Amino acid sequence: MTKITIDHNTKAILDKKDFARLIKILQEQGYTVIGPHIVDDVVSLRPIDSVKDLPIGYEDEQEKGEYSVKKVDCQSYFQYVVGQDNPRRYFMPPSQRLMSFHVDKKQFVIDQGPPQAPKLAFLGLRACDLASIQIQDRVVGYGVESTFRCESDTYYGETRRQSILIAVNCTRPGNTCFCSSMNTGPKAKENFDIALTELRQSFIVEVGSEKGKKLAQKLPLKEASESDLELAELKLQNAAKHMGRQMETEQVRKLLNNTIEDSHWDKVADKCLSCGNCTMVCPTCFCCTVTDSTDITGTKISRTKEWESCFTHQFSYASGGPQRNTIKGRYRQWMRHKLCTWWDQFGSSGCVGCGRCITWCPVGIDITEEVETLRQSNKSLLNSNNLQEVTT
Amino acid sequence: MITEAIIRPEPICGMETWFPIPAEILETRKENMNTYTYKIRLVDATLRKQYRWAPGQFNMLYVPGIGEAAISISSDSEDPEILEHTIRIVGSVTRAIENMGPGSIIGLRGPFGRGWPLDKIEGRDVVLVAGGIGLAPLRPMVYWLLKHRERYGRVILLFGCRSPDDQLFIDELEQWTQERKIDCLVTVDNATPGWVGPVGVVTDLLQRIRLNADNSTIMVCGPRMLNRAAAWSFLKLHIPEEQVYVSLERNMNCGFGRCGHCQYGSQFVCKDGPVFCFNEIADIFGKEEI
Numbered sequence: 225m226t227k228i229t230i231d232h233n234t235k236a237i238l239d240k241k242d243f244a245r246l247i248k249i250l251q252e253q254g255y256t257v258i259g260p261h262i263v264d265d266v267v268s269l270r271p272i273d274s275v276k277d278l279p280i281g282y283e284d285e286q287e288k289g290e291y292s293v294k295k296v297d298c299q300s301y302f303q304y305v306v307g308q309d310n311p312r313r314y315f316m317p318p319s320q321r322l323m324s325f326h327v328d329k330k331q332f333v334i335d336q337g338p339p340q341a342p343k344l345a346f347l348g349l350r351a352c353d354l355a356s357i358q359i360q361d362r363v364v365g366y367g368v369e370s371t372f373r374c375e376s377d378t379y380y381g382e383t384r385r386q387s388i389l390i391a392v393n394c395t396r397p398g399n400t401c402f403c404s405s406m407n408t409g410p411k412a413k414e415n416f417d418i419a420l421t422e423l424r425q426s427f428i429v430e431v432g433s434e435k436g437k438k439l440a441q442k443l444p445l446k447e448a449s450e451s452d453l454e455l456a457e458l459k460l461q462n463a464a465k466h467m468g469r470q471m472e473t474e475q476v477r478k479l480l481n482n483t484i485e486d487s488h489w490d491k492v493a494d495k496c497l498s499c500g501n502c503t504m505v506c507p508t509c510f511c512c513t514v515t516d517s518t519d520i521t522g523t524k525i526s527r528t529k530e531w532e533s534c535f536t537h538q539f540s541y542a543s544g545g546p547q548r549n550t551i552k553g554r555y556r557q558w559m560r561h562k563l564c565t566w567w568d569q570f571g572s573s574g575c576v577g578c579g580r581c582i583t584w585c586p587v588g589i590d591i592t593e594e595v596e597t598l599r600q601s602n603k604s605l606l607n608s609n610n611l612q613e614v615t616t
Numbered sequence: 617m618i619t620e621a622i623i624r625p626e627p628i629c630g631m632e633t634w635f636p637i638p639a640e641i642l643e644t645r646k647e648n649m650n651t652y653t654y655k656i657r658l659v660d661a662t663l664r665k666q667y668r669w670a671p672g673q674f675n676m677l678y679v680p681g682i683g684e685a686a687i688s689i690s691s692d693s694e695d696p697e698i699l700e701h702t703i704r705i706v707g708s709v710t711r712a713i714e715n716m717g718p719g720s721i722i723g724l725r726g727p728f729g730r731g732w733p734l735d736k737i738e739g740r741d742v743v744l745v746a747g748g749i750g751l752a753p754l755r756p757m758v759y760w761l762l763k764h765r766e767r768y769g770r771v772i773l774l775f776g777c778r779s780p781d782d783q784l785f786i787d788e789l790e791q792w793t794q795e796r797k798i799d800c801l802v803t804v805d806n807a808t809p810g811w812v813g814p815v816g817v818v819t820d821l822l823q824r825i826r827l828n829a830d831n832s833t834i835m836v837c838g839p840r841m842l843n844r845a846a847a848w849s850f851l852k853l854h855i856p857e858e859q860v861y862v863s864l865e866r867n868m869n870c871g872f873g874r875c876g877h878c879q880y881g882s883q884f885v886c887k888d889g890p891v892f893c894f895n896e897i898a899d900i901f902g903k904e905e906i
Contacts, residue, residue, distance in 0.1 A: 331638060332635070512876070522681055525681045527634065532869075532877070538867075539877060541867050543706045544839060544840060553905025553906075557879070557906070565879070565882040
């Protein structure tokens with residue numbers, strides 16, 4: 225084996241038999257490895273100990289409101305796409321203590337701060353997930369100079385800084401996937417340390433950062449042949465063409481800004497249970513609520529931050545009652561936020577096309593279908609100039 | 617010179633932890649049946665000196681073990697060491713505050729949000745329109761206009777409430793009326809014996825004033841329907857959209873645009889508002905459940 229030089233954007237070959245080494249090295253460097261692992265019949269993102277924990281030889285089938293995973297006759301490592309877990313559960317956990325304290329002589333005395341930020345190695349993140357992490361970075365202001373200390377400086381930021389992101393390019397997109405429409409996948413373009421493309425006996429390893437380079441240098445990599453690279457490229461091109469879903473994003477902001485009172489929202493509301501599943505599985509949802517709890521004496525107080533969903537009544541509750549009292553209002557808020565107002569707030573779409581909200585909706589509401597229906601019934605609107613213009 | 621630091625002072629509490637700083641209740645005053653004004657002071661003397669706020673901004677008031685509520689500051693912004701919050705008792709947090717008296721410790725984060733457009737009203741007539749508890753965030757504006765009276769044209773306060781007993785700041789309303797530095801008109805939905813003032817909704821008062829449409833700035837704060845009715849009434853009187861300002865109420869949890877609760881279209885009411893210029897929200901202002 226000839227030793228090859230590893231640099232930024234290097235593409236090299238890692239044999240499957242050496243894949244265990246990758247996990248081993250990460251563990252030796254003190255990382256907790258988070259990877260795909262079957263929990264309750266769903267490929268989840270959980271801590272793994274070794275290659276054995278990966279769902280090797282499994283494939284998933286997804287449709288709206290349906291998910292299943294089964295063993296097939298192959299030895300592929302990553303022949304499934306994303307399950308209901310998403311990376312934000314590690315950067316902004318579903319429930320997290322902010323602090324516990326007590327009141328003493330007119331002072332709030334802190335007994336315990338937030339938990340220490342973990343050092344995580346994400347193995348097998350998909351391109352949509354990488355894009356969602358970038359979106360969350362913008363939400364919390366990670367990497368932005370600010371006069372204030374905010375979340376980007378504490379748990380989120382620390383976890384983010386310490387973690388290493390190892391992506392896997394999708395060669396077999398799912399039935400509810402539409403990342404190529406949202407321009408986030410199926411190939412990881414940025415925001416990864418290392419990206420892998422699975423071939424039959426090996427992986428193409430692509431280095432995306434300094435951190436990734438250091439890790440790659442420790443791996444028994446071989447030079448990638450032209451045919452290997454070509455094969456990987458073909459597989460990804462093929463994947464992009466075989467998305468289970470598509471969403472036409474052209475003028476989608478204009479569409480949603482001008483259809484607020486469209487009767488179609490009533491039809492969606494008739495189906496929607498307002499269960500909030502879509503917001504829990506969505507990798508870019510960031511809403512949260514801080515609640516207080518006390519011990520039985522009422523003197524030791526904890527403040528806990530928890531994921532919140534815009535599908536609940538209390539989410540918008542103010543003194544005059546909930547601002548969004550109907551399911552129609554709440555679904556519209558969620559969808560308009562993802563595809564429309566997100567642009568104004570954070571300069572990008574809030575949807576990465578992972579398809580989780582379609583798969584995990586118990587009544588099979590499909591965001592791509594809803595956009596298309598709105599578009600079809602408002603074609604004349606979109607063609608006219610008599611509309612509120614959207615900047616950018 | 618109205619600088620950015622005057623219009624929008626920065627919060628003094630740590631945002632990363634959402635952790636309030638302690639403040640002591642000095643005095644409480646009953647305004648009406650379910651509304652009280654609480655005079656509070658930060659416990660920490662250094663922070664107290666640093667703390668600045670602008671009319672229209674709010675604090676997240678905190679009762680340990682219960683939770684937080686967004687409450688506008690109702691006192692004089694040029695006396696920032698003593699803060700007043702005028703609170704209507706409606707939810708769990710305000711109910712807990714109701715049970716507290718002088719000496720009690722509450723928590724506070726803030727000040728948050730963008731307040732009234734102090735930098736855009738020099739030399740103009742200012743019309744303040746308040747409905748019920750909506751007078752609380754406008755009271756600092758009255759103080760400001762009175763203190764710097766010579767810088768502004770006519771100042772008119774239109775205040776509507778349900779009944780004479782539902783008025784707020786009764787002594788001050790009387791004082792402002794008598795001093796005649798500003799025109800102060802109060803109307804009630806339901807009169808009771810002894811009430812000699814106008815009866816009707818606050819927009820009815822527009823018939824009693826003469827506006828200079830080219831030189832007036834309007835500031836509205838009240839319940840949702842009043843905000844709409846008032847804003848639209850002024851537009852009908854040919855006040856340009858960019859001279860109508862409305863303060864909105866939403867559910868708030870963080871105060872700095874992170875928790876998502878207060879979203880109003882593209883806006884985070886807590887940081888982009890609560891005061892909006894009408895033209896910033898014109899496309900969604902009349903729509904339901906945004």
